[in-house]
Amino acid sequence: MQDALPRFTAAGATLAAITPQLPEHSVGMIDENELGFDLLSDEGNAFAAELGLRFTLPDDLAQLYAQFGINLPVHNGEGSWTLPMPARIVVDQAGTVRAVDVDPDYTYRPEPEATLAAVAALSS
Secondary structure, three states: OOOOHHHHHHOOOOOEEEEOOOHHHHHHHHHHOOOOOEEEEOHHHHHHHHOOOEEEOOHHHHHHHHHOOOOHHHHHOOOOOEEEOOEEEEEOOOOOEEEEEEOOOOOOOOOHHHHHHHHHHHOO
16 A cells, blocks of 8 residues: 555545554554554454454464464454454545445455545545
């Protein structure tokens, strides 16, 4: 998304990302990737749950994450092994959701072009 940020800005959009990670665990990612947009913390993955986008990792996947040194309960500051589904949500200035791109396959990431098209449609 960082690469697409100038196109979002040119379209008059504000880009933000939401993560269940605690802010102190996001700092490294922000710095490493030189993110130019806000990375908001969804404590306890509560907002994702409210939207129906939170899922619990199956035991075998949680074990794989642990083998790679990824401890979700520590990074997210709560005891569950949950993640949000990758999603892009376009909200207009009045707070109305205008487009959603989400897939239950956590390996799928929506392409910025589709989100940019949804943003462009707001001004037409």
